[in-house]
Amino acid sequence: MAEEGIHKKDGTTDFRNKPAVKHKTGTWKACPYILGNERCERLAFYGINTNLVNYLKFQLNQRNFTAVSNVTNWSGMCYVMPLIGAFFADAYLGRYWTIASFSISYVFDYYLIALGTGGIKPCVSSFGADQFDDSDETEKKQKSSFFNWFYFSINIGALVAYSVLVWIQTNIGWGWGFGIPAVAMAIAVMSFFSGTKWYRNQRPGGSPLTRIFQVMVASVGKARVEVPNDKSLLQFEEAENTIIRRN
Incomplete structure (x- = not known):
């Protein structure tokens, strides 16, 4: 039967909003682009977050209390905004378009990192899970492996940010130290869009x-x-x- 290749058990669609063809979409054909996006996005986030107090103190001449307070407020917003991002993903946009739109915001409005990370953080891991069909035993096992690689990607980005970028910011200059995360985020966006034709997308079904x-x-x-x-x-x-x- 011609329809046997259609991935119709969980209602996923491709980038044309048509039923996703199982052998052409999802699994590890799509996941490298998602992992690349996450690795570079985490590098960009931690590259800013890690040394931001020192930047505010020594470059903007803020008092230690003020600098710490500002960074704490900013970090708090970064971890509250995912609630809004998750709401839009579940109720209206779906995970693909939420990640795509907020990633672009991340690049062009780098000072609005809290907004950008709020759209990406709650969706990327779930979007990666969408690429695997739980009704298929082979893909179900591959999903477990994906989360291992996903966590590994986060820590690779964080490791580079906490070591290499902090050294660059301290010894070479803040322009390079903040410029590299900006470039990394641009690469994250390109990586995500590069895998578009292989993604399986879940339609938004309403938010709790x-x-x-x-x-x-x-x-x-x-x-x-x-x-x-x-x-x-x-x-x-x-x-x-x-x-x-x-x-």
Whole structure:
């Protein structure tokens, strides 16, 4: 049957938004580009984050307390923004377009790193997992291997940032020290887009955050409502109507 090659068990699509052909997309054909993106993005992030306090103190003449406070606030935003990135990925854009759009923001608005990393951090590992079909035993085993390589890529980027880039910033100059992470992030974007035709994409199916906010709003609005003792007067939704389903 001609349709046997279509990867239709988990609803993934290719870059044309058509059902992904199993033997042409996903697995390790796609993952090197994702790992390259993650390695360079982590190098760029840690290349800025690691020595930023010293830059603010000695180049911008900020007091130690002010510099540390600014870096702490910035780092905090970098780890809060992924909640927003994850929401857009789940509810509207999907993982591919969230990573793509926020990666471009990362490069052109390097001072808005918190925004860029917020879109990338929650999606890259999940997007890599999307490249493997859990219903296929071979691909299921390959997925476990992917996460090992993913973590390895993060640490390679961090190692270069904490050693080589810190040395460059301290001994050669801040222009080179911050310029190299910018170039690394540009390479990360190119690496990600280079694998586009091999990616398997999951359609956005709704975010759990939407339901959480709905419950919070409903709880506040009905806080003063008296609950009847007779449970037959209460309305219960069927289980299939209470979860977010993928389209």
